[in-house]
Amino acid sequence: MSRDRLAAARARRAQTMEMSNLATTGPANAGGSSSPFLSEATNIQEGIRHYNENVSRISILRSQMLNEPNAEESEQLDSLAEENRTLSQDLRERIQRLAQQPQEQDAELRRTRIALLQSKFMEAIQNYQLIEKENRAKSRQRVERQLKIVKPDATPEEVAAAFEGGGEQIFAQALTTSTRYGESRAAYREVQGRQEDLRKMEQTLAELAQLFNDMGTLIEQQEAVITAVEDTARDVEANTEKALQHTGQAVVHARSYRKGRWICFFIFLFVVCVLALVLGIVFGTRK
Known part of the structure; x- marks a missing residue:
């Protein structure tokens, strides 16, 4: 050998x-x-x-x-x-x-x-x-x-x-x-x-x-x-690639989460506006 x-x-x-x-x-x-x-x-x-x-x-x-x-x-x-x-x-x-x-x-x-x-x-x-x-x-x-x-x-x-x-x-x-x-x-x-x-x-x-x-x-x-040394370098390179992949996935998830929060915010804002409009009409009619 x-x-x-x-x-x-x-x-x-x-x-x-x-x-x-x-x-x-x-x-x-x-x-x-x-x-x-x-x-x-x-x-x-x-x-x-x-x-x-x-x-x-x-x-x-x-x-x-x-x-x-x-x-x-x-x-x-x-x-x-x-x-x-x-x-x-x-x-x-x-x-x-x-x-x-x-x-x-x-x-x-x-x-x-x-x-x-x-x-x-x-x-x-x-x-x-x-x-x-x-x-x-x-x-x-x-x-x-x-x-x-x-x-x-x-x-x-x-x-x-x-x-x-x-x-x-x-x-x-x-x-x-x-x-x-x-x-x-x-x-x-x-x-x-x-x-x-x-x-x-x-x-x-x-x-x-x-x-x-x-x-x-x-x-x-x-x-x-x-x-x-070469094996260690390859392991480090492979781990780095995996870390970058995980980082990319995390970025995608973070963007999706932020996008979802904005959607929820606009839905909440829309519901508040509709509710305010309805209440305004109801109270306005009573007067």
Whole structure:
């Protein structure tokens, strides 16, 4: 059920993406009350752009290290991954705060801009996940090839153990019997390095999955609030229409009542006049 609501929310946001340019060129930019909101939204968008740039650099470094790993590139990767880890948490919190701000003025425009930021950030997270998954698969393939250098008949279980960092015994046994000791030793060292890279990628993927789920929950909560506000607005509008109908009926009844009172008054006045005329004739005749 929650996934269906999230998909529906994304579909609604997709229909309003073209309106996002209004946030920087529309009338809201002219008003001072919207300036802090637009300024923060622009800063968040810049943060997402920087996040994507880091992901692109991570992808390039991963490709380079796949063929020729070195300590300098490994340090750069760790630095970029840590920067994106901190940046992603900051962006998530800032988007959440922006979504929780009162939206009394330009509410629809603000919701559209927030939806755009949420969508772009989730796209950035998914792109990072895709890149890490692809590099994880390539690294695992590399580990498997290196393992089979020293043990061509390695079983799937032994390959899996090498992925998880438990292949020391396999390599130790293979090195004692292999005739290609130098090549086997180099393969063993590379596998050890790949195991650490795989561990880091697994950690990053777990963090990205949690971040994506957090953003999905935030969007669901926001959609629930917006739906509640819209339902309340519809109820108020319906009640107002009913009140106007009752007011109109009351006016009609009041007019009918006043008209009836005037009719009664004229009838009473007519009866008094007729009675006065009759009495006048009666008394006049007696004299």
